[in-house]
Amino acid sequence: MSRFDDLEQQRLAKIEALRARGVDPYPVRFDRTHTAAELHEAYDGIDAGAVTGERASVAGRLMLLRDSGKLAFGMLRDGSGEIQLFCARDVLDDGQLDEFKALDLGDWVGAEGEVIKTKRGELSVRVDRFELLAKAIRPLPEKWHGLRDVEQRFRLRYVDLLVNPEARRIAELRCRVVERIRTFMTGRGFLEVETPMLQPQPGGALARPFVTHMNALDVDLYLRIAPELYLKRLIVAGFERVFEVNRNFRNEGLSPRHNPEFTMLEAYQAYGDYYTMMELLETMIPTVTGDVLGTTEVSYQGGQLNLAGPYPRLRMIDLVSDAVGEPLDLDMQAERLRPIAEAHGVEVDASWGTGKLVVELYEKLVEPGLMQPTFVLDFPRETSPLARPHREDPRFTEHFDLVIAGVEVGPAYSELNDPLDQRARFEAQAAARAAGDEEAMTLDEDFLRALEYGMPPTGGLGFGVDRFIRILADAPNLREVILFPLLRPEG
Numbered sequence: 080m081s082r083f084d085d086l087e088q089q090r091l092a093k094i095e096a097l098r099a100r101g102v103d104p105y106p107v108r109f110d111r112t113h114t115a116a117e118l119h120e121a122y123d124g125i126d127a128g129a130v131t132g133e134r135a136s137v138a139g140r141l142m143l144l145r146d147s148g149k150l151a152f153g154m155l156r157d158g159s160g161e162i163q164l165f166c167a168r169d170v171l172d173d174g175q176l177d178e179f180k181a182l183d184l185g186d187w188v189g190a191e192g193e194v195i196k197t198k199r200g201e202l203s204v205r206v207d208r209f210e211l212l213a214k215a216i217r218p219l220p221e222k223w224h225g226l227r228d229v230e231q232r233f234r235l236r237y238v239d240l241l242v243n244p245e246a247r248r249i250a251e252l253r254c255r256v257v258e259r260i261r262t263f264m265t266g267r268g269f270l271e272v273e274t275p276m277l278q279p280q281p282g283g284a285l286a287r288p289f290v291t292h293m294n295a296l297d298v299d300l301y302l303r304i305a306p307e308l309y310l311k312r313l314i315v316a317g318f319e320r321v322f323e324v325n326r327n328f329r330n331e332g333l334s335p336r337h338n339p340e341f342t343m344l345e346a347y348q349a350y351g352d353y354y355t356m357m358e359l360l361e362t363m364i365p366t367v368t369g370d371v372l373g374t375t376e377v378s379y380q381g382g383q384l385n386l387a388g389p390y391p392r393l394r395m396i397d398l399v400s401d402a403v404g405e406p407l408d409l410d411m412q413a414e415r416l417r418p419i420a421e422a423h424g425v426e427v428d429a430s431w432g433t434g435k436l437v438v439e440l441y442e443k444l445v446e447p448g449l450m451q452p453t454f455v456l457d458f459p460r461e462t463s464p465l466a467r468p469h470r471e472d473p474r475f476t477e478h479f480d481l482v483i484a485g486v487e488v489g490p491a492y493s494e495l496n497d498p499l500d501q502r503a504r505f506e507a508q509a510a511a512r513a514a515g516d517e518e519a520m521t522l523d524e525d526f527l528r529a530l531e532y533g534m535p536p537t538g539g540l541g542f543g544v545d546r547f548i549r550i551l552a553d554a555p556n557l558r559e560v561i562l563f564p565l566l567r568p569e570g
Contacts, residue, residue, distance in 0.1 A: 083216070090183055090216050097211070104214040109189040112136040116159035118194060119202060127200040130193060135204055137162055138189040138212060140241070142219075146180050152203075153179070155188060164190050165203040179206070185215030236563050249552045249560055252371065256548050257324060259367045260344055267359070269320040269346060274309035276302060276326065282526065283307030283465070284541075285518045286329040289339075302328035305541065307465065308526045310347050311494065314537050315529045322346035324544065335556040336486060336546070338564055344542040347494070351538030353466075353477045356491035357454055360481055360540065361388040364452070364547075372551060379484050379553050382450060390452040390481070395441050398455065402444040409433055409459055409474045430514065434459025447485040455480045464504040464520060466492035481542075484550055491540035498530035 083091060097104045113135040122131060139157035153164035166179050170192070182188060190209040196202050220242050232239040232246075239246045265271060279298065281288035283305030293300050306325045313321045323345050331337060348355055365375045368386050375387040400407045403419055416436045417427050425439045437459055449455070457469055458478040466476035477493035495501050505522040512519035548560040558564040 086218055087216050090214065090218075093181065093183070094214050094216075097214075102211070104211055106210065106212060109138050109210060109212050110136060111138045111189065114159040115139070115155070115157050115162035118162055118204075119160065122194055122196070122202055125196050125202075127196055128198045130195045130205075133194050134191065135194050136189065136191045137164075137204055139187070140215075141182055141184055141186045141188050144180070144182060144184060149176075151176060151180050153182070153188070155190065163197075163201050163203040164188075164209070165192075165195065165197060165201075165205045166209075167205065170205060170207050175209075179209060182211065183215060183218070185217070185219045186211060187213035187215070230566070233558055233564055234566055234569070240562075246559075249548075249554060250562060252552050253548050253560055253562075255371045256367060256551060257342075257544065259370050260363070260544070261324060263363050263366055264322045264344070264346065267320070269322045269348075270318060272310070272313060272318070272321050272323055274303075274306040274323060274325070276328075278303050278309075280521045280523055282520055282523050284327075284329075285462075285464075285520065287331060287517045289328050289330045304329050305343070306345050307539065307541070308523060310345060311534060311537070311539070312526065312529045314347050314349055315532055315534045319349040320347070333565065333567075335558075338545065338557055338561055340565060341557075341561075342544040344544055345540070346542075347537055347539040349535045349537050352493035352536065353456075353479055353491050353538055355538040356540040357390075357392070357479065359538075360489055360491070360542070361390060363542075364388065368551060377551060377553075379550055380555060382484075384451060384484060384550065386452060386483075388452070390454055392454045392456055392479075394456050395445075395458060396437065396475075398445045399437055399440045403440065407437060409437070430511075430516075432461050434461030438462045446480075446482055446487065449482040450484055452481060452483045455482055463492070464508050465495055465501075467495040467497070468500075483547075486546055487543070488546050488550075489540055489542040491538065494534070494537040494539045496530060496534040496537060498527055501530055502527055 094104045115137065118135060125131065137155060137157070139155040141153050142156045142161070143154035145152045149168040151166040155162050155164055166176055168176055171179065188209055189212050190204055190206045192204045192206040192208070195205050220238065240250060261271065277300045279300060281301040281304050284307070286304040288304050289302040290299055291302070305327055306323050310321055310323060325343055325345055326340060327343055328340050331339060365387050368375050368377065375385065377384045377386055396407060403423060407416070411433055413431065413433045413436060416433055420427050420436050420440055423440060423444055425443050427436065456479045457475040458466070460468060460474060460476050463476040463478040466478040469475040469477050479491055480487045481489035505520060505527070508520040509522045512521065545557055545560055549557055552560055554560050
């Protein structure tokens with residue numbers, strides 16, 4: 080049984096007929112002189128029925144085709160927009176006009192002719208020569224409904240981007256946001272660098288890594304969960320401001336907020352602290368948003384977000400205390416806090432200490448309700464192995480999360496630069512990992528050696544690019560802002 084249906088078989092027959100006539104249905108090149116946008120910019124102002132005397136060569140995908148007897152009209156879409164092809168029997172002979180009419184929607188076509196505006200006011204190329212550039216075997220989805228199955232939209236992402244204007248809008252928005260983040264950071268004196276994606280041990284975040292094996296060295300390697308420890312090595316090396324728009328990989332689940340492969344902005348600034356990073360985010364976010372959208376007032380899932388800043392700065396322990404209706408303190412015994420957590424629907428692990436329980440309560444009761452941009456400050460030391468102790472209360476760390484629309488978008492630290500303290504924390508993490516915590520960190524001896532050479536006071540942040548774009552795009556699901564999100568296998 081053929082894997083092609085009847086319509087596809089008809090198109091395959093056309094390919095065979097073309098080849099029998101010596102016509103290549105997939106030629107190697109076409110010389111285009113104008114994009115659709117360039118033609119509209121140059122000639123949209125001419126009157127209906129006008130002819131310009133100017134020739135243009137255009138190319139794109141055939142999206143509409145209308146047969147009007149002695150005339151035929153096609154709508155050609157390229158990367159910049161659409162332009163009409165006007166085919167008339169007084170310019171093309173009968174055989175050529177019939178060949179044009181025999182094209183199928185989805186075919187890639189090149190065409191040449193004079194630029195005109197029809198009597199109905201449609202800017203067009205009056206075709207005197209055209210060429211099939213690539214025959215489409217599979218038909219495009221029906222125009223008005225497109226791909227209606229959500230799973231198919233992402234599985235056939237190339238088709239979704241072709242026929243769904245909203246998908247294209249978000250894809251183009253993403254490109255502009257990433258570009259503007261880069262220019263903002265370099266404008267602040269940061270160097271853009273690249274660090275390894277394959278690492279001898281995972282580090283820089285609490286997450287389960289992907290593991291692979293390098294045959295040449297006979298060693299296991301890990302896809303990075305964060306570039307943090309390598310970027311800090313660069314601070315040790317004397318690069319005072321560095322950033323990376325990086326791809327990270329975490330062997331975790333799929334959800335509207337999570338994809339195993341995702342994009343982060345990670346940045347480190349010598350002589351700064353977490354207040355430095357607050358100022359950086361309060362400047363970057365409204366700058367990028369304003370440049371891309373023209374406003375810092377953003378509509379998101381039926382609500383309005385004001386990204387202009389400055390943003391409120393609230394302590395986590397105070398927010399959790401308000402949420403549970405009684406004052407909490409890190410000096411409380413975990414045994415006393417566990418029943419409070421369980422009463423509020425938090426599934427408790429017996430190994431968790433007081434700090435971990437506070438963070439779990441925060442994530443359950445507080446974070447989802449923080450809609451406007453908010454800095455949540457001062458995480459318990461137990462849960463922040465790479466942040467320095469708080470200068471006023473060492474039970475906490477100088478670690479904040481920027482939360483927007485109920486989602487953590489940008490964690491940042493005053494970075495821990497004491498190699499002895501860092502070793503002790505790594506050892507505690509390694510013990511937790513040995514006890515079964517697959518997200519705990521490993522002990523990275525080379526990074527500790529780097530710290531022993533001395534790292535200056537440093538502020539660092541990780542900013543979730545995908546999550547930020549999701550907010551600007553008003554997208555309900557993270558998959559909408561990733562060009563090719565990971566999907567379960569078919570079948």
